[in-house]
Amino acid sequence: MxxxxxxxxxxxxxxDAHAYSASYTTLNLTKSSTEMAYSLDELSVIELVGGDINENGMLEEEEFAAVKDQLLSLLQQNITMKIGNVPEDWTHVESINLTRQGDETKVVIKISFPPVPPSQPISLTDQLYINNTATANYVDLLTINYGKQKSTSALSGKSRVWAMQMTDDEYADLHQDAESLQLNSDSEQAAEQPNAVTEQSNTHSGWFSFFKLGIQHILSxxxxxxxxxxxxxxxxxxxxxxxxxxxxxxxxxxxxxxxxxxxxxxxxxxxxxxxxxxxxxxxxxxxxxxxxxxxxxxxxxxxxxxxxxxxxxxxxxxxxxxxxxxxxxxxxxxxxxxxxxxxxxxxxxxxxxxxxxxxxxxxxxxxxxxxxxxxxxxxxxxxxx
Structure with a gap:
């Protein structure tokens, strides 16, 4: 038996293997830009590009400085933003920082892309770890803010693509800049929001992605x-x-x-x-x-x-x-x-x-x-x- x-x-x-690699991506869609904030846990960074010279399981500031360009290049190769079905280059990387909050350490990257034109789709593909069977339990938890609305999705396993296309009403409701979007999101967080008029396929992929995440989470x-x-x-x-x-x-x-x-x-x-x-x-x-x-x-x-x-x-x-x-x-x-x-x-x-x-x-x-x-x-x- x-x-x-x-x-x-x-x-x-x-x-002592790293049990679960998790990244968190936030997209803020406005009429003037598409802002992406991507964070990845410290152990995943070490797995991907090394840098832990003293082998203490952590990245010191000087260690991170030595590998951050390599990390950025790797992420550019594996994370693709498409606006209007056209891949966007990472030409406007605003910052890449090692942040510590209590016992947790993450690398946070902020990137600016062009705005999404009216009636055009936007998609995000995350292929990180896709060919690494030893770490097949990677997940990118995605949050999308657009106007007064917010949606979520979990990119994991072989399902690594998120896509949506805003309706005309949703596009008209977009704010002019990311700062006003964040202020609006914070002010309405405690209030009941109306039902989102989101695209049906996007809503379906949201709940189904969490169903698949639950399966993969317990299997790992x-x-x-x-x-x-x-x-x-x-x-x-x-x-x-x-x-x-x-x-x-x-x-x-x-x-x-x-x-x-x-x-x-x-x-x-x-x-x-x-x-x-x-x-x-x-x-x-x-x-x-x-x-x-x-x-x-x-x-x-x-x-x-x-x-x-x-x-x-x-x-x-x-x-x-x-x-x-x-x-x-x-x-x-x-x-x-x-x-x-x-x-x-x-x-x-x-x-x-x-x-x-x-x-x-x-x-x-x-x-x-x-x-x-x-x-x-x-x-x-x-x-x-």
Missing amino acids: SALLFVFFPFVRQV GYDHLLFLFSLLIARQTFKQYATMITAFTIAHSITLTLTVLGWIDVPAELVEPAIALSICFVAIDNMVRDRVNYRWVLTFLFGLVHGMGFADILKEMDIPRNELAVNLISFNLGIETVQVIMIAVLLPLLALLHRWKYAKRAVYVSSSVALVLGGVWLVQRIWFN
Whole structure:
């Protein structure tokens, strides 16, 4: 059964690998210009262009200065802005800075492009990491401000193109400059906004991109999948399985939503070790008890922690109120889709396993493997992050 564990979970990777690369892009569309702000996390920059001479996992100012031109060239090759179906050159790079906010460090690039003419499309293609299978879990979370409206999209996996074309009314509502757009956006953030008259294809791609992001996020979240496997492998009735999975779904949905809304904000330095600890706890529970009871309680408590882990990728994104519910539901449905498929595949196999005379030994061995992996992650996340 431990072989089955490795079939379903490709854990053969370096424990110190960069788990998720995320960039955040904001487009401000006005009648006078198209302003793009692109930010990329520090570890991704090091992966892409190096520069960490002293190997401390950080870029000092002088280290960043040595590689920023190389980084800018790489991004120009992989990120394409098209206005009216014509690719735009990065001739007006206003700034490229290394910014630190608390424990987070990002490179922020601001670029100015020509305005979008009336009745013309605009598109953004992000091919960063596209051929790097080791970091296929890259995502560019995109926010677009135009007039009084705002929309979002998640560029990830093989779906790396965002496009839209404003209606005449939307174009007429554009502000003359990016500064007035930002002031208007800030002043109306707390107010209810009217339903956006956005192009149907753009709205569809928005929610569907978050659905796909949810799928990719959990598929790359080996710790979440291992936790779920550890919960399932212990012998239980169908009712126990159903209750346990329902408890996990409700719990992680609660904290996912509260974290993205900003109502709770637990640092990743606490959440990530707690996720690893949850794997260890369940694995030990499988090894010391012949039969598990009331596991749904344990699952609910740990599910609250895992929900905060799911939300980490979204909490920095300024999702507009009129899209927040749809995007959150879509993201969560993507996660649940993977979980349901995994459970549908595993439960019949587990039913056969528990009829085997060596079933108890198989559960013990598989749980031991989970305990070792969880323990490695726990040590890594406490002492090496």
